[in-house]
Amino acid sequence: MTHKSAFMLCDGNNFYVSAERVWRPELQGVPVVVSGSNDGCVIARSNEAKALGIKMGDPAFQVRDQFWRSGIQVCSANFALYGDASSRMMRTVASLVDRTTPNSIDEVFCDAGGMTDQQLTALAQSMKDLVPRWTGIPVGIGTGKTLTLSKLANYAAKRITKDGNCYLMSDADAEEMMRQVPIAEVWGIGPAISGKLRSMGVFTAADFANLSAEVVTREFPVTVRRTQLELQGVPAISIQDPDTPRQMINVGRSFGQPVTSLDQLASALSEFASRAAAKLRRQKSMISAIRLYARTNPFKHDAPQYSRAVTVPFAYPTNDTRRISAAAFAGAAVIFRPGVAFAKAGVLLIGLEPESANRQDDLFYSGDLEDQERLMSVVDAINAKFGRKTVSVARTIGKQAWMPRKESVSPNYATSTKHFKVVY
Amino acid sequence: MSTLTLLAAATIDSPTHNSPLLVSHVSCGFPSPAEEFIEEMTSLDALAIDNPPATFLLKAGGDSMSGAGIYSGDILVVDRSKKPVNKSIVVAIYEGEFVCKRLLFDRDGVRLLAENPNFQPIHIANPEELVIWGVCTYNLHGLLQL
Numbered sequence: 001m002t003h004k005s006a007f008m009l010c011d012g013n014n015f016y017v018s019a020e021r022v023w024r025p026e027l028q029g030v031p032v033v034v035s036g037s038n039d040g041c042v043i044a045r046s047n048e049a050k051a052l053g054i055k056m057g058d059p060a061f062q063v064r065d066q067f068w069r070s071g072i073q074v075c076s077a078n079f080a081l082y083g084d085a086s087s088r089m090m091r092t093v094a095s096l097v098d099r100t101t102p103n104s105i106d107e108v109f110c111d112a113g114g115m116t117d118q119q120l121t122a123l124a125q126s127m128k129d130l131v132p133r134w135t136g137i138p139v140g141i142g143t144g145k146t147l148t149l150s151k152l153a154n155y156a157a158k159r160i161t162k163d164g165n166c167y168l169m170s171d172a173d174a175e176e177m178m179r180q181v182p183i184a185e186v187w188g189i190g191p192a193i194s195g196k197l198r199s200m201g202v203f204t205a206a207d208f209a210n211l212s213a214e215v216v217t218r219e220f221p222v223t224v225r226r227t228q229l230e231l232q233g234v235p236a237i238s239i240q241d242p243d244t245p246r247q248m249i250n251v252g253r254s255f256g257q258p259v260t261s262l263d264q265l266a267s268a269l270s271e272f273a274s275r276a277a278a279k280l281r282r283q284k285s286m287i288s289a290i291r292l293y294a295r296t297n298p299f300k301h302d303a304p305q306y307s308r309a310v311t312v313p314f315a316y317p318t319n320d321t322r323r324i325s326a327a328a329f330a331g332a333a334v335i336f337r338p339g340v341a342f343a344k345a346g347v348l349l350i351g352l353e354p355e356s357a358n359r360q361d362d363l364f365y366s367g368d369l370e371d372q373e374r375l376m377s378v379v380d381a382i383n384a385k386f387g388r389k390t391v392s393v394a395r396t397i398g399k400q401a402w403m404p405r406k407e408s409v410s411p412n413y414a415t416s417t418k419h420f421k422v423v424y
Numbered sequence: 425m426s427t428l429t430l431l432a433a434a435t436i437d438s439p440t441h442n443s444p445l446l447v448s449h450v451s452c453g454f455p456s457p458a459e460e461f462i463e464e465m466t467s468l469d470a471l472a473i474d475n476p477p478a479t480f481l482l483k484a485g486g487d488s489m490s491g492a493g494i495y496s497g498d499i500l501v502v503d504r505s506k507k508p509v510n511k512s513i514v515v516a517i518y519e520g521e522f523v524c525k526r527l528l529f530d531r532d533g534v535r536l537l538a539e540n541p542n543f544q545p546i547h548i549a550n551p552e553e554l555v556i557w558g559v560c561t562y563n564l565h566g567l568l569q570l
Binding site: 087088089091092095130134135136420422 | 475476477478480481482483484485486488499500504505515517520521522523524555557
């Protein structure tokens with residue numbers, strides 16, 4: 001029997017740490033944390049670091065001081081390296097299943113509708129084997145009838161079954177697992193809603209799935225009712241839906257006319273970047289890096305194919321339109337190739353963090369930022385007056401801003417010809 | 425008349441297929457006699473990279489593999505999706521370091537061989553602990569270097 005609706009969520013385990021370990025075998029088996037922009041807070045932990053009780057957001061210097069006896073390794077975030085690992089993971093998954101949608105830097109949803117149980121379990125297993133073998137990144141797989149159930153299964157694969165693979169295609173299995181998953185861990189249920197649900201006596205995903213639809217509709221926004229339907233096995237959320245909760249902001253589109261000039265590509269990417277920055281400010285977040293991508297039309301088999309993506313890290317977290325779109329300008333210059341007809345381009349904001357967590361004390365922070373902004377506005381004015389070609393000025397200024405202050409950052413083994421790993 | 429546009433090779437970051445290195449645009453007039461030849465040109469990526477998401481470029485250091493034509497500074501194309509077999513040239517993790525050696529297994533056990541008499545073979549006491557990082561599929565050796 002085939003399942004009309006089936007989704008799989010594949011996510012990289014401790015993604016940033018795993019991406020570091022691909023290139024640095026000495027990090028294997030020891031506690032490792034990755035510190036965020038400007039070496040501030042812990043943004044990723046290895047299992048060994050979790051076992052020491054280190055929490056996300058702990059100050060990196062404190063972790064280093066407190067746990068040096070355990071041989072802890074602190075890596076400065078290297079988003080170029082993580083971007084490459086992410087793209088490899090996404091492409092490996094895409095080689096196994098046709099319909100995939102990345103949901104964040106380290107997770108990808110697969111629409112696997114129309115498969116039998118046997119095909120689905122085989123797919124999950126080959127994904128679990130192939131992604132680490134090809135990319136070096138170990139992954140967890142969750143399978144369920146809806147996006148929300150696949151996300152829940154993925155959580156269970158890590159925290160409950162602990163074997164990295166959880167298959168919830170039968171209603172009985174899903175119900176059983178939902179009894180063990182706290183309501184706050186359900187995808188799309190934020191802290192405010194889970195608080196209110198707990199006050200109503202709803203503590204697990206199963207409690208919530210069994211709550212009367214009438215109560216849910218009366219007491220909560222429609223998105224909460226959709227989440228409930230999804231837990232009941234009824235698909236109610238689309239991956240493309242802008243309401244779908246996501247940790248990644250992606251703005252891109254196909255061009256009406258093929259884009260062949262750097263000018264056009266740069267202004268398109270910069271426009272996408274401004275829109276993404278506006279979204280970012282709306283949800284009161286900041287980012288550490290931006291990924292820009294552009295490609296030709298893959299369905300035009302007779303035309304030469306080209307596709308390129310580049311990740312631009314920021315020195316410190318930002319949600320400033322000018323900095324983000326200046327990064328897009330610079331990225332466009334890297335991506336652009338004369339003679340290529342670009343059919344689609346877009347930007348992806350990565351390393352999202354809440355705004356408040358980021359205002360760290362930094363000697364260079366405020367002055368630098370203000371000067372930067374003032375400069376940016378001058379540059380913008382010049383560009384507005386003399387046209388976008390004056391962009392070289394913006395790029396030079398931008399470059400200084402993108403030199404992150406990092407104490408122990410790994411070389412860009414995978415993306416820079418200067419940093420190829422040397423083998424003896 | 426035709427014009428030729430030289431494109432850069434598709435990066436291995438590219439999610440789509442390899443692009444031809446040389447592209448021919450026929451604008452008008454007579455077909456160029458060079459046309460057929462041009463169509464046979466392909467990209468270095470298409471030649472040397474079977475599986476882009478699993479392929480990495482690493483750099484050779486030292487001359488332990490000179491007998492296999494791998495010299496210091498050469499760029500190795502390493503495919504993690506290829507299964508290492510007996511006598512494959514592999515990148516392995518040995519004592520925490522990346523090494524490029526020839527993998528050999530026979531009744532004496534598993535060894536990593538250098539292709540240079542100045543280097544001793546490495547006997548692997550616990551083969552299950554040996555990490556083969558990837559299989560070397562091509563070596564890019566510059567001929568302009570002295």
